[in-house]
Amino acid sequence: MAGFEELSKGVIGGNQAKVKELTQRLIDEGAEPLEIINQGLIAGMSIVGARFKNGEMFVPEVLMSAKAMGSGLEIVKPMIADADMPSIGKVLLGTVKGDLHDIGKNLVGMMLESGGFTVINLGIDIAPEQFVAAIKEHNPDILAMSALLTTTMLHMKDTIELLKEEGLNDKVQVIVGGAPISQDFADEVGAAGFAPDAASAVELCKRLLN
Amino acid sequence: MKTRVNYRANASTKMNILSPSQCQEVVMAAVETMERTGTVFHDKESLDILKKAGCWVDGKQVRIPAYITERALRSCQKHVVLCNSRTGARELFVEGYNAYFGSGPCTPFTRNPFTNERHRATRQSVAWATKVLDALPNIDYAMSLGIVQDVPLLVSDRHEFEQQILHTDKPIITVCNDQWGQEDCIKMAEIVAGGEEELRRNPFICLYAEPISPGVHCREAAQKLVMGAKKALPTIYTPCIMAGGTAPATMAGVMVQGLCESLSGLVLSQCTREGAPFIMGGVYTVLDMGTTIFSYGAPELHLLLAALADVAHYLNIPMFGTAGCTDSCIIDEQAGIEAALSIAMTNMSGANLNHDTGYSEYGTTSNLDLVVIADEVLGMARKLTNGIRVDEDTLALDVIEKVGPGGRFGKEEHTQEHAKENYAPRLVNRAARDIWAKAGGKSLTQVANEKVHDIINYHEPKPLPKDIATKIRDIVENAVGHMPGEDD
Numbered sequence: 001m002a003g004f005e006e007l008s009k010g011v012i013g014g015n016q017a018k019v020k021e022l023t024q025r026l027i028d029e030g031a032e033p034l035e036i037i038n039q040g041l042i043a044g045m046s047i048v049g050a051r052f053k054n055g056e057m058f059v060p061e062v063l064m065s066a067k068a069m070g071s072g073l074e075i076v077k078p079m080i081a082d083a084d085m086p087s088i089g090k091v092l093l094g095t096v097k098g099d100l101h102d103i104g105k106n107l108v109g110m111m112l113e114s115g116g117f118t119v120i121n122l123g124i125d126i127a128p129e130q131f132v133a134a135i136k137e138h139n140p141d142i143l144a145m146s147a148l149l150t151t152t153m154l155h156m157k158d159t160i161e162l163l164k165e166e167g168l169n170d171k172v173q174v175i176v177g178g179a180p181i182s183q184d185f186a187d188e189v190g191a192a193g194f195a196p197d198a199a200s201a202v203e204l205c206k207r208l209l210n
Numbered sequence: 211m212k213t214r215v216n217y218r219a220n221a222s223t224k225m226n227i228l229s230p231s232q233c234q235e236v237v238m239a240a241v242e243t244m245e246r247t248g249t250v251f252h253d254k255e256s257l258d259i260l261k262k263a264g265c266w267v268d269g270k271q272v273r274i275p276a277y278i279t280e281r282a283l284r285s286c287q288k289h290v291v292l293c294n295s296r297t298g299a300r301e302l303f304v305e306g307y308n309a310y311f312g313s314g315p316c317t318p319f320t321r322n323p324f325t326n327e328r329h330r331a332t333r334q335s336v337a338w339a340t341k342v343l344d345a346l347p348n349i350d351y352a353m354s355l356g357i358v359q360d361v362p363l364l365v366s367d368r369h370e371f372e373q374q375i376l377h378t379d380k381p382i383i384t385v386c387n388d389q390w391g392q393e394d395c396i397k398m399a400e401i402v403a404g405g406e407e408e409l410r411r412n413p414f415i416c417l418y419a420e421p422i423s424p425g426v427h428c429r430e431a432a433q434k435l436v437m438g439a440k441k442a443l444p445t446i447y448t449p450c451i452m453a454g455g456t457a458p459a460t461m462a463g464v465m466v467q468g469l470c471e472s473l474s475g476l477v478l479s480q481c482t483r484e485g486a487p488f489i490m491g492g493v494y495t496v497l498d499m500g501t502t503i504f505s506y507g508a509p510e511l512h513l514l515l516a517a518l519a520d521v522a523h524y525l526n527i528p529m530f531g532t533a534g535c536t537d538s539c540i541i542d543e544q545a546g547i548e549a550a551l552s553i554a555m556t557n558m559s560g561a562n563l564n565h566d567t568g569y570s571e572y573g574t575t576s577n578l579d580l581v582v583i584a585d586e587v588l589g590m591a592r593k594l595t596n597g598i599r600v601d602e603d604t605l606a607l608d609v610i611e612k613v614g615p616g617g618r619f620g621k622e623e624h625t626q627e628h629a630k631e632n633y634a635p636r637l638v639n640r641a642a643r644d645i646w647a648k649a650g651g652k653s654l655t656q657v658a659n660e661k662v663h664d665i666i667n668y669h670e671p672k673p674l675p676k677d678i679a680t681k682i683r684d685i686v687e688n689a690v691g692h693m694p695g696e697d698d
Contacts, residue, residue: 058499060454098694100252100428103455107502125695150318150357151364151387152694179574180318180357182330198502 003031004039007072011044012051014064016071023072033079037086041069041076042116049115053199059107066114087118089209092140092172094122094131096159099152104178107198108144115202128159132166140172142205145191147178156181157189173208177201222307222597225558227517233524236462236517240469241276248273249425249474253432256478263481274477282473282480283525287487290444290528292351292381295402295414296672302350302381304444304489304528307560309595310350311533311553311588313343314566315385315418319575320356323662328575331356335576336370338666339568340377342578345669348588351381351416355568355576364691367391371398372686376679379672383446383565385418389433390692392417396441398682402674410442416489416563417445421471423456427478430694435475439482446530446563447475448491452504453514455497464514468494469521476527489563491530492518498537503572507537507548516559523560531556534567534584541579541655545570549580550587557591582658582665586637593633604628637661 003026010018019041026036048065051057057065077085093109095101102124109119120138122130135143143163147153156176163169173192176185186194193208195201228236250270251257257267266273292302302310320331323338331354339355358369367386374382375398384399386392395415403409419434421427427435431447438445449471451457457467472490479488494514498505505511515531522529533556538544549567556564566573567588568581598604609624619625637657639646650656674682 055500059497059502060499098696100422100426102422103452103497104502107455127695149387149694150359150366154363154693155695182319 003029004035004043007036007040008044008047011041011065011069011072012047014061014068016068019068019072020075023075027075027079033076034084034086036076037073037080041072042086045069045114045116049202062114063110066110069114086116088116089141089205090118090120090138091142091144091205092120092122092131092134092138093144093146094126094134095124095146095148096152096155097125097127098155099147099149100124101146101148101178104148104198105144105146108146108177108195108201111198111202112144112205115206117202117205128155128162131159132162132168135163135168135172141209143172143174144201144205145174145176147176147181150180153178153180153185156191160190175201175204175208219600220597223558223595225516226520227513227559228520228524230524233521236465236521237469237525239462239466240473241279243466243470244274244279244474244477245276246273247425247470249421249427249471251427251432251478253427253429253436256427256432256436259436259481260478263477265477265481272474274474278481279473279477282477283527285480285484286476286527287485288526288528290487290489291413292416292444293412293414294379295375295382295399296379296674298403298408298412298414300412302563304562306562307523308562309557309560309564310562311557311564311567311584312349312351312380312383313339313353313355313568313581314532314535314573314576315353315355315357315383317356317569317574317576318359319571321570321575321577321579323578323659323666330359331576332360333358333369333373336373337377339576339578339581340374341669341671342581342662342665344378344380344671345665346582346585348585348592349380349567349581351383351563352378353383353385353565355578355581362691364693365391365686365689368394368398368686368689371395372682375399375402375682376674377671381414381416383416383418383563386434388430388692388694389437390690392434392437394685394689396437396443398685401681401685402678406441413443415443417443418448418491419445419475420448420450420491421475423449423451423471424467425471425474427471427475432478435478436482439479439486439488442483442486444487444489444528445479446489446491447472447479448493448530450493450504452495452497453510454499455504457494461510461514461517464494465517465521468492468514468518487528489528489530490518490522490525493532493566494518503537505537506532506535506566506569506573507544507552509551512552512555515561516555519556519559519561522562529562531559531561531564532566533557533564534580534587535569535573536580537572539571539575541570541577541583541658545577545580546583546654549584550591553584553587554591554594557588557595578662579655579658582637582661583654586635589633589635
């Protein structure tokens, strides 16, 4: 249906009003809700992801596109059962205990959402026990931990240890990030992955779930 | 005899980003933000101090009435001096339009000057860095250029300070993990100075804390600030903010957000102890929207900090600035351009105590080659701001007349007397091509790297007396680490 391409363009352009209007029009014309999502909204967002990676789009534009996609999703969502909602995977996200740094983690969260993941952002200063409780509650595919300090990054190891104790380490894959984190550190603490920035965190999550 | 009136001379360059009216507008906007929006303090003692002083405390959110901010601006010490650690000599007058330069702290990584390997900073890397800082004439003070990570991480700050004090007698700005680390470092400094009062009279250390933008003072930062005030030691409070990330995208909006955080710290410092020396810091830059890095090479960094220097001069409080750093991952043309622009601009702005010389890779990796290059750039930048002296002697009409058309100035006494006033480079190449080629045809970075090797191998900093070094070792060995988020 020609309308899908136009809808994708609306997402790429970050035009919320246009996306709302086109989504509604497609529904009225009898398009399948899942097709509207996959061929219109998500298709547009994939192009946004690729353009960001190539340096052709910047963070604010990506976020505008994500917002536009969200406004379309809102209209379609009531027409689909929750279980049928397309999601690449669920990521539980948080900054470790004793660390109040928020911005980097939030950028990762926004980029993951833009990339089609369901993100549960626990916030900052999250103790190992809180991560474990949230994993039990939400059953995520991936736990993503952030730390900005060489002192607080030690809590990443504590959390991974606790996951093992609780027998959760087979159920969830752990990734880590933040200024003092490196691949070596990730290997040392037994994390499944490390990403140096928000965009590569999305790629990492996709790779881990494939 | 000649009389001359209404004659004005520039003794230096003149540069302003903001006019006094604009400074006032920005400051008033920050004061309004402190009163209307407020900031959050995650520290009970700080909340008690602020409440007692008359601030409006609502949970952890603190709104500060303008009169308290105005009082704090009046009461903080304007005359801040940093001293030589071995002699107590008063070296840096962190005030007015004086500009001093040094390195930066807390990079998790460093590049080994011998192997070029990028690795986590160690005791040895901080020792080497401090030696290099000690040897360079245009570097005025030392920050560690790395978080020591080959020791238990929770007490890394004590090891860092030990390596610094062993390898330089220049003033040290010490960045501690938490209040306990800072307590130990102050203890060590007091041993070096010969007592608590001696350190206060001739401080050779300066303390450092930073809020988490936007508007959050974590417990460690607030506690370090309170301790600095109680000890009456100079304390820097420096928001590291990103336009479009942790502050509005507009430059004026960044100024307001940053000042709101700095001045909230100032209020805490002054409510803890009136008159405590406080240095308003700032690393104001942009969130790079293509890569999401906190940029250390963006022109906005230099622009914002030069504007902050105008505000600091307007408020007459000492300021901590940023220069000599780069986003580049290696020391290449980009590194040279970004470091040089920032140094030249910052020096012209008259920001007082300027840090981060030697930062590469957007502040994550220290590089000693860049420190050596920056030292040369600093020499040039300082020449740039010297101005031109215009008087009978320098106009040199007699010499011009004596030499005459087609003559030679080289042999004139006047030339010999004054030529040394011109800048003599120590690092950059001005040799003829053949001579440069015969000397190996080296790039500036190669020459800088060789100089780093020379300094590490041959420079001997003024030693710390053995008995004092032993006492310091003792504190380092007995340091107790505190896990962040615990001990509440």
